[in-house]
Amino acid sequence: MTIIPYPFQQRVAELLLSGRNVILQAPTGAGKTTAALLPLQRARQRGLHFPRRCIYAVPMRVLANQFASDYADVAPCIRIQTGEHPDDPRFEADVTFATIDQVLSSFLLSPYSLSRGQANMNLGAIAASYLVFDEFHLFDPQSMLPTTLEMLRILRGVAPFLLMTATFSGEMLAGLARALDAVVVPEDDDARKAIAALPSLRKLRRYHLVDGPLTAEAVLNAHRRRTLVVCNQVGRAQAMYRALRDHPQRGDTRVILLHARFLPDDRGRIESTLRTVFGKENRDPGRWIAVATQAIEVGLDITCEALHTELAPANAIVQRAGRCARYRDEEGDVYVYTHAVGDDEELLDLVENCLPYRDLRAECGATVDALRDVSGKVLSFAEEQDVVSRVHGPRDRRTVEGLAGGREAHRDLMNAVLRGDYGASAGQLIRQVSTQRVVIHPNPKEMGDNPYAWESFGLHAGTVRRLVKGWLERAQELALDDVGVHALHDCGDPDESGRTEYAWLPITSVDDAIGAVMLAVSPALAGYSSEMGFLPDCGGQYVAHELPRAGAKEWVVYRYHLEPFEEHARLVLEAARAAWEDLDYAAKRLELRAGWPEGTLRRAAELVALLHDAGKLSEGWQGWVRRYQRAIGRPVSRGFYAHTDRDPTIPQYAEAERAMGFRPPHAMESALSVTPLLASLLYDRDPDGDVTKAALTAIGRHHGAFARTFRSYRLAQGAETAIANLLAGITSQTAWEGSLLSAVDDTDPQIDLSEILVDPQCDNALLAYGLLARCLRRADQAGTAAAGIGSREEEGM
Template identity: 30%
Template sequence: MGNNAVWKKGKKLKRNMKIEKFYKSTTGFAPYQYQLKVAELLLSGENVILTVPTGAGKTWASVIPFLYAQQTGKLEFPQKMIYSLPLRTLTNSIYSDVTKVLKENEAFEGAASIHTGEYKNDQHFENDIIFSTIDQSLSNFLCFPLSLSKRQANVNAGAMVGSYLVFDEFHLLDPKLSMATTIGMLKTLKNLCRFCIMTATLSEEYINNLKEAVNAEVVSINDFPDDAAIVNSLKVPEGRKAKKTVVVKDETINAQTILKRHMKKTIVICNRVEKAQQLYNDLISLTGFETLSGINHKNIICLHSRFFDEDRKKKEEDLKQLFGNKNGESAILISTQVIEAGMDISCDTMHVEISPINSFLQRAGRCARWEGEYGEIFVYDILELEEHEKLEIETANEEEEKQKKAINNKYLPYDKKLCEKTYAKLKDVSSLDKDISQQLVDEILTNQELADFTLIKQGNFNRSKMQQSWETCEKNMYSQTIRDIQSIEIAIIDTARETRDAFMPYKFQTIGLYKWSFIKWSKEILEQNEDVIFKAESNKDSQFIDWDTLDKEGFTLKPINDPYLLKNCYDTVFVDKSVFRYTSGAGLEMGAGNTCSPLKPYEKKEKETIEYRKDTFWQHNKAIIGCYEQEFKTNLQFAFKQLDKYWGESIDWDKLIKAMICLHDYGKLNAAWQKPMRELQILKGNYEPDEVLAHSDFNELTDKEIEKQSGAKNKPPHAGAGAFAFIESAEAIIDSTEYEDLANSVSTAILKHHGVETETYADFEITQVHYKEIERLLGEIDIKATLPQKARGGRLTDYVPQNNEEWVIYFLLVRILRLCDQKATMNLEKYLKISDHVFQIQSKKRNRNIFRHD
């Protein structure tokens, strides 16, 4: 072994020892060897696909490398982590678990946030650690963020650039939609991100295909036999032959069986909400229940998707207390697939309805999860649907017919053939371990997964649909790239107390129901009742709520008496409490009740007053540069190191960003823009001769008259002029043979720095006096370019990004520009001071370099 190889090996061992020590100080546990391998690969520049069984510690395997890089100041690793999960329940759980440990051990000094649509306090993904649902992560990258208006659609896509991206429970993503789009995003970002994909139940063949598609290293627990022997969720208790036994029953689950086999902790997982509700109601109504079982009714929890927010959160907290920390109380949980992945809970007895093998193994992962535990898993078939239970309704197309067949499938929401194959294979199994589990996955799923992968590969991982999303920024691309919407939001109301012609629809909390289940229910209800199911009639065409309408009244509450009409409903449907009931125990069910939907925690906000303080063109741009230096430049060191490789050519990215900033308000130098702003400022009484303004003192409540008098209300738009000027002068600004391609990204960032729908620039004419301001700014960053001082307005649609690379650079640039523009406008003094300080340091460095050269 050469000296260099010995040195590298020694350095690696030393780093592993440091990481091992950091692991223990952060989590309280020594790391497994596979966890150290994940950290070694990620910190050395590789991406990872991690495949380990449930309960083996994969969450910390992905989080610790980021924390370690943060603590050690490793700039070659991203400074932001976005941790994405497929379900809101999982996101809440992982966020709670990780942030609790970080707070207790003070292992992280940065800020962490959660982004699920329900929680969105960090709406621009600015914190260091973000836990997000995959819907939120992908919709932001695709420029139709679910929690932001279309005007802000391009702000968050750039958050993925230069970040560490974690995708947990990857196997739960829809193969043709969110899974394909995630792979497409990673292929598009290439080296501009670091990522870790984690799964417990994908076949080996699929993993191999995924590895090739995204160019990542696979870490499997099969390569670490010493770990497999000590992982708590795999370790066989002393005196037992297996950790978990499996018993397949030729019957269906019932309350008596659950009670009979209950030991201390029982988890029941059903495929359908209705079955879970039935078991829960049967269980708590059993005569002499408490005497027979020694369990309090409060320790029987029913959890599924049909609860209002407050009740769901309370149940999640309760089940963590009862099932998450070896609590000694006796407890029973009856649930659906909402808890089958990611939840760190355990039981000694489990009852499950049959589901495909990957789902079954996720469910089994909630049994005997802790050290020394032994568990029994009872697997049940599902009764055939009676003829009267099937949905019979006219369908108009192939997709609707497919959905109708799905609701009549007794294994809903799962594939019938996979369920039947899993049920047959499990009959030959008496116990579970990692080898048996992987063998079952490979035997049952390989063909299906390879067929899925072939289809998404043929579709180039949805990349054409991704580009369409970037171009249109329309939320209707959601169903083509992330999730096929087959649900209806339900609100329970007392229609006798509502004013039907002045109805305010979005004040109610709602519960999502599978559309065709609701149609089936409605068909039965409407045969006996009229005017009990309603829609709020408005002029909106979108299937997505426009939250700007929350403050607007005047919707009409219109009855729906034909269940066929519900096929086309994508918004909220309102049902009278006379036909739907809700209880905190069982959730939403069909039947008369007294509970209405609670109101959303929403207060009608007074319209924010638009107010600006005067700053000059030079001050404003210098403050934005200061904000960029402070808020972005350091945190983007990883991206800056990778950008040349990504673009294929060496570019002074720092200089390019500052040039973009200097030109973003070039249109404000237009005489037709400056004149009315100057007049307004004179009327305000705070104008210095020859000032070239970027903003004037202005309050929309008090200054409307002088705005009108000065002509400032009708001043021309300014964003497009800077985009046009950049295009015309790109060759002088960008030191690159591909300057025209890069100019597409920069000019589009300037063009759309106030909103994604800007496509044109107005006539402009810039006097020599005003032009000197841009010359001064560009001179300070060593750019000599002659910009057009006069032009007739026109369209810039030919200069938008043309390929993936141009789009990604645009995302990064427009994010920096928009956020810094906003921050600098709000806090001019802070960022102007930073800019002056940075400029002084850079000037001194330049002077020293000149002296040395001389």
């Protein structure tokens, strides 16, 4: 696709490539996505110093498949990372379209896409990427917005970022620009007029306020060729779809339903149909009505002549309206209804019953007043912004003031999550309501060791609690022979193998669902339809199937072959040097910000790669290796080893492992053993010790992101010689004062891990840790695979 940029798109690229951060406000259909990706494309074409990867975040599950095709020429590898499409859990693609939840949770060391043991894998990916935040007016001002802003403050000067919106009040734009030291585009009246004059914005969109309920009759009475209907909740969207589908006045009009609770294949089919019959180039002569939830607000490039929507805050209404008369020279009508029909046919006042906008009731009421004043009129983009400012301006002013006043307290909450404090929850810093996965299966234990590779649905935790209550009651009524509902719980990584263990437990009360990473419900209690999606109140024949491996969360069988210690360290060093190329831009920007000499972090990354398994040079670890190898009939000669032979599918190996118990831990022990050595090697570049702490934290937590314990160990004879041999390859120093490694006594009261671990309050140390941890963990995997040990093919990675 050849991109001929508009002036505002050109300006965005110029600013970002010059080191500035940008807030872009432009109407739906003006070309914001093109503006966002233009800097990355230009940097690649011209060899400019800019991040190699882009993370493009949206506030809800975006219908992002079209991005992967429309912008395929921007980068070789484009993927989607959402709860429904977990195609890039480690953010390794050139461009990743992701939900903001995935981005923020990764930054907070609580990635929704990875196990707790791997939780420090993605912080470095966020820091090393060009970040785009689309539709950020939809960010919850109590959780998601302040978390995003604090994250961007931490990243300022390291990761370039672009915030984009079609609907934000002037007060909010100005306040955010001040807080982030960002440039607002368009920058003046002339630039705003230039955007308004774009050919793509020559269209007419008329707004109507309807004092009554959104009904099938109202939709059909206004229907011409293409109509969109937007409901605020999935249940009402399903009811509206049924009412339209079964209505005697429907005639030859076809009806289609879209919401977030379809399986990926069905959702992909529906998206494709919508793009075909509601898209810019549609030539289908038939008549269509699409019913949807907020899933239609972002990421879907479609249009219609009539859009019917339940009442929502003004910014959401304007965003939905962007799917009506979207293209040049089109004309359309937007109908906003003040009421809805509930489950029992009762009339719902959508100001009083404003879910999912519970905290925006006043704004919903103000939206009614503002739309009443313009009902029946065509609104330009500037006039739509006037409505948004009128409705949201007062709260936005308070929000901006509150963001500044509450910043310290919010950062404290973020720090608690980053430390892994007991009870600290990333979910409450991202969305007030978290999501849980639900799978339909009569006996989840039959799903094997990888439940994430099975079809499932994402539901708000509050919705899950309500459904669990109903399922338990119906299970009792039906007198089911088996337990109707199970919960999957994370049991951690007890042997530091990098493998998280899980257990399915029966649910007998609503509280049993709390903290579960997934739930399984019997098909006697809930069902699924390719036409309607997830049906929580209707059992059926559907049972979840296993998804293709590419779309599943990693769940691996770990096979290893005996590997000498020094060979493993050198392979990891080689892999770390390759992995560093993705992190180099951020590392240099961070060094500049922190005042560290250029190359400091690369040097630290090399040392971390070489020394990360130093704790395996203990008598305990090497003794375990020798006993285990004898037990499986493959005794070893003298030397140090990083991995044993291991294959849990071979009975003799599995029995030996069960008999001997867990391997001795080594990660935090490695950090403690090399603390004096690392401090000495980095002191000339890092006199304050921030980089040293980042390196030690990366080593100590390379098998568990929140490891905070260690055991006593004694160094095996010859351990220091092994370390000296490794260091000879990257340092000219040949003589060492004192011991290279330190033994550790876990009863020593002078050992305080807080003295060697990163304090998340220190921005520079936190980001350095993120970069070093990502480099090490990717290199450890790659180095292990390079030796033919635990290969990706074997592990299903």
